[in-house]
Amino acid sequence: MPQRTVRTCVLVAMMLMTVGGGFRLQADAARGQAARETPAQREARMAWWRDARFGMFIHWGLYAVPAGTYNGKQSKEIGEWIMSWANIPRAEYEKFAPQFNPQEFNAAEWVRIAKNAGMKYIVITSKHHDGFSMFDSAVTTYDIVDATPYKKDPMRALADECKRQGIKFAFYYSIMDWHHPAQYVDAPGKDPTAGHGQTKIREGRKQEYVDYMKAQLKELVTKYDPAVLWFDGEWVDWWTEEDGQDLYAYVRGLKPDILINNRVGKGRKGMEGLNKSDRTYAGDFGTPEQQIPASGLPGVDWESCMTMNDTWGFKSYDENWKTPEKLIRNLVDIVSKGGNYLLNVGPTARGTMPSASVDRLAAMGKWIAKNGESIYGTTASPFTTQLSWGRATKKDSTLYLQVFDWPADGVLTVPATAGTPASATLLGSSAKLTIGKAADGGGFTITLPGQPIDPVATVVKVQLQ
Ligand code: FHN
Secondary structure, three states, rough: OHHHHHHHHHHHHHHHHHHHHOOOOHHHHHHHHHHHHOOHHHHHHHHHHHOOEEEEEOOOOOOHOOOOOOOEEEEEOOOHHHHHHHOOOOOHHHHHHHHHOOOOHHHHHHHHHHHHHOEEEEEEEEOOOOOOOOOOOOOOOOOOOOOOOOOOOOOHHHHHHHHHHEEEEEEEEEEEOOOOOOOOEEOOOOOOOOOOOOOEEEOOOOHHHHHHHHHHHHHHHHHHOEEEEEEEOOOOOOOHHHHHHHHHHHHHHHHOOOOOEEOOOOOOOOOOOOOOOOOOOOOOOOOOOOOOOOOOOOOOEEEEEEEOOOOOOOOOOOOOOHHHHHHHHHHHHHHHOOOOOEEEEOOOOOOOOOOHHHHHHHHHHHHHHHHHHHOOOOOOOOOOOOOOOOEEEEEEEEEEEOOOOOOOEEEEEEEEOOOOOOEEEEEEOOEEEEEEEEOOOEEEEEEEEOOOOOOOOOOEEEEEE
C-alpha cells in the first residue's frame, strides 16, 4: 500500500479513534447533540448512504436559460459559471429570471428516471454560486416563486415525490454567492457584480451573509427535510474551517441525523476532495470531483461527483457524452474502492432532462437491475492490488467479481484473499462454476463459460468459507 495511503490511514484512524468518526471534530466537541455522537451512532447515521452507493446530482437554475450562450458567445467552460466566464453583471443576469418558466418540469418523471437508473438519492442545487434560490425562500425575492413566471416551488414537488417514491432527497448549497450584496468581485477586467471564482466580503458584512445563509439553511432543512446538505463554493478566502465547523454544528442542530459533506469547511482541497493535512475538518464524507481516487480514500467515507458530458449546468451544445459502458464501469470502479458515485444531470430551462442523459441512465438501470446485488451495501475490494481484468466488491462472506475483460481461455485467475472459495456462480445463473488452484499457488481460478453475460461487466459471485 503506497506510503501516503498508509499515512492517511493512520491519520484518519486517529481521527476516527479520537472523535468517533469523520472529519467533523471540534464542531462536535464545541456544540450540540452532534458532540455526543458515539461511533455506533455515526455508523447508524451513515448506514443508508454507504448502502446507497449511487445518487443523482442535479444542477438546475437560471443558467439553463442562456444554456452556454451569451451575446452570441459560447465557451468550453461549465454552463452554470456563465455569469463568470461571460462577465455578466447582476442586473443583466437577473433578466434571465422572467425568462425561466419550466412548464415541462415533472417531479414524478425526474424521480422515476433516477429510480429506474438504480439511484438511491438525489442532490439538487437549492442555490448555486449565482445566488438564485430554486426554492420558495422567505429571506429573498430572488427566488423561483417571486422572480419567475413559473411561480411554483419545484423543490417542494421534488421533495414530496422522493418521499412518495422512496428515494432520499438532498440539497446542494453554495457558500459563495455572486448575487448577495455582502459579496463582490475585485478582479482585473471583471465587473464587480459579475460572477468570479473568488468573491470578496464587504467590510463588516460577513455576519450579515452568514445570518442570511443560516436563515436559508433553516428553511431548507425544516421545510424539505433533506437527508444530505451538500455544500460547495467554500474555497473563498473569507470562509474559514472554523466557519465551516460552526455551520456544520448549526445544520446538525437543525437535523441531527443529516449528512454533510466536507465542503462545509476547508476539508476538500481542490478536485481530489480530501485535505490530507494533519488537522481536523468538518464534514462526514470526502468529495473527489470529476475523478476516481486511484486507491480510493481508505478509512473515510467519500463520494465522487462527476458529469455525464463536460458541464454540470445545461449547455445546448455540449455533446461530449460518456458512453453507458464508461458510466457503468465508473460506478463499479468507485464502489470497488469503497466510494459513492454522484452522477450529474443538467436539466433544461423547460424543466426537461436531456434525452442523452435519460438514455444513459436507462442503460445503467438495466445493468444494475441484474447486478445491483454486487453494488448496494457492499464494501471495497479485499485485494490490495488492482485486478487487471475488472473489479471486486464484498458483502460479508460473498465476493463479487465484476469482469470487464473476459479471459480468452475462459479461466479467470483471482489473487489470494481471506477465506477459501466454496462455490462460484454467475450473477443471475445457478450453474456452479469450476474452482481451481492458481498456478502460483496463491489465489484460485474460476472456469467461465465461453461468452460473458454482459460485455460491459459480467459479475461472478463467489461464496467464501
Ligand atoms: O464551482 C462548482 C461547480 O459549478 C459545480 O457545482 C461543482 C460540482 O461539484 N462544484 C464546484 C466546482 O468544484
